[in-house]
Amino acid sequence: MTNITELAQQPAVRAALADYHARLDDILAQIVAIQQVPAPTFDEARRAEYMAAQFRAAGVAEVSRDGLHNVFARLPGRDASRPPLVVSAHLDTVFPEATDLTTRRDGARLYGPGIGDNSTGLGGLLVLAQTLVKRRLPHAADLYIVANVGEEGLGDLRGMRAVVERFGGRAVYVVVEGGLFGQLTHQAIGVRRYRVEVTAPGGHSWGGFGAASAIHVLGHLITAIDGLEVPATPKTTYNVGIIEGGTSINTIANAARLWLDLRSEAPDELERLVGQVQGILQAINEEHEAADDGVRLVAEVVGNRPAGAVARDTPIVVHADAALRAVGCPDVHYIVSSTDANVPLSRGYEAVCLGLTHSGNSHRPDEYIDITHLPDGLGQLLLVALAAAG
Ligand SMILES: [Zn+2]
Structure with missing residues (x-):
């Protein structure tokens, strides 16, 4: 050398x-x-x-x-x-x-x-x-x-x-x-990034009260992600960096979305975290399917750094x-x-x-x-x- x-x-x-x-x-x-x-x-x-x-x-x-x-x-x-x-x-x-x-x-x-x-x-x-x-x-x-x-x-x-x-x-x-x-x-x-789009029927905040809201569903999703346990070593992290959605203060939102960034020093920990997030998304989707309330979550991978x-x-x-x-x-x-x-x-x-x-x-x-x-x-x-x- x-x-x-x-x-x-x-x-x-x-x-x-x-x-x-x-x-x-x-x-x-x-x-x-x-x-x-x-x-x-x-x-x-x-x-x-x-x-x-x-x-x-x-x-x-x-x-x-x-x-x-x-x-x-x-x-x-x-x-x-x-x-x-x-x-x-x-x-x-x-x-x-x-x-x-x-x-x-x-x-x-x-x-x-x-x-x-x-x-x-x-x-x-x-x-x-x-x-x-x-x-x-x-x-x-x-x-x-x-x-x-x-x-x-x-x-x-x-x-x-x-x-x-x-x-x-x-x-x-x-x-x-x-x-x-x-x-x-x-x-x-390793980094995996998702854009999650929530759609819901929405409606008037007063007249349509009780209809599913995309923003409220997004809130549940963020709370669930926030409850995930990740190891300190190998360092593994999650972050909802951007949220968007809704049209006015007195409208039940029919669309909302977030951008989620997942990272880990270890490939297997990243896969574990990805699996947990996918599990959360699937559970929320199934819950709303069962309730037949017109809510839909679609997750799209927008970044994959190996x-x-x-x-x-x-x-x-x-x-x-x-x-x-x-x-x-x-x-x-x-x-x-x-x-x-x-x-x-x-x-x-x-x-x-x-x-x-x-x-x-x-x-x-x-x-x-x-x-x-x-x-x-x-x-x-x-x-x-x-x-x-x-
Ligand atoms: Zn640079």
């Missing part, structure tokens, strides 16, 4: 790492330029276009896009027989089109919607491509730098699914997130750990999370998710990154890419 400490001492690599400190303002400007291009999930085409242009400007000869707007920048290795290394970051943000994307700097903090998650990750991809091309750093394996769609919300990892479909189990995967510096993920949380893991001594995880230590981060934390890395990890493919700097208020308009560790995070990414690509 490549020795990362030796790699970090090579003159060209040392120069690159020093450059990340010296050119930090320029790198931040690139991150803000990415952040200024709106990219709500399912509407990432403009940011994809922008990233493709930036990869070309960096001197990458082969830049392509697939039908989903995943962008692929290929840096050919010297040895075609080596399995490719795929370094990816997601293009999409949770912020709708109309969001004010103004940024502001306050000391070490740079604020802006989506700045950390994941403009910084995308900026890291650009800096990696620029470094490898400009400094002609040699690598044996083909390196694919990928800006992919569909990580957030109901995107359901569709971009990464296509990427993993394309490269398969031969490839090694490094997923880059803007925040999470010093934290590595080789274990993916759980999975690779061992901590998997080479790519060892490289990521060693690279963090080489750039001066002695305490490496291993976290279980839900990211694009779920896709390769669920199939047992070699994969790790790493972060570039510290961030806060993720998914909020006052999101920020703390730039202090960004040069080290970029250094870690370069070292991991060079070590894994040989």
Whole structure:
């Protein structure tokens, strides 16, 4: 296995790492330029276009896009027989089109919607491509730098699914997130998401009193879910994140719906929770069928992020750990999370998710990154890419 400490001492690599400190303002400007291009999930085409242009400007000869707007920048290795290394970051943000994307700097903090998650990750991809091309750093394996769609919300990892479909189990995967510096993920949380639609006859609140209400049924459903026992370890959770329904205060609602998010560190616990929720839904349906009151519950799966893991001594995880230590981060934390890395990890493919700097208020308009560790995070990414690509 490549020795990362030796790699970090090579003159060209040392120069690159020093450059990340010296050119930090320029790198931040690139991150803000990415952040200024709106990219709500399912509407990432403009940011994809922008990233493709930036990869070309960096001197990458082969830049392509697939039908989903995943962008692929290929840096050919010297040895075609080596399995490719795929370094990816997601293009999409949770912020709708109309969001004010103004940024502001306050000391070490740079604020802006989506700045950390994941403009910084995308900026890291650009800096990696620029470094490898400009400094002609040699690598044996083909390196694919990928800006992919569909990580957030109901995107359901569709971009990464296509990427993993394309490269398969031969490839090694490094997923880059803007925040999470010093934290590595080789274990993916499983997530199942449901949209439950309740329909009922409804009517006038006074004249039709006694008719079944979709909102009241939804209330029973939430109470039943809230009564479920879930283990603290492996951590397993449920959350009704959105409810909608009804038309007016004096109308018995004829329709209402909720969005439910179920998670677990352990695949079997997630399946157990899913089974319990399905049992609740079925019991409520049967109860109303027996009463013949016109109530109907329909549950639809709107998200399915598979759980999975690779061992901590998997080479790519060892490289990521060693690279963090080489750039001066002695305490490496291993976290279980839900990211694009779920896709390769669920199939047992070699994969790790790493972060570039510290961030806060993720998914909020006052999101920020703390730039202090960004040069080290970029250094870690370069070292991991060079070590894994040989
Ligand atoms: Zn993210």
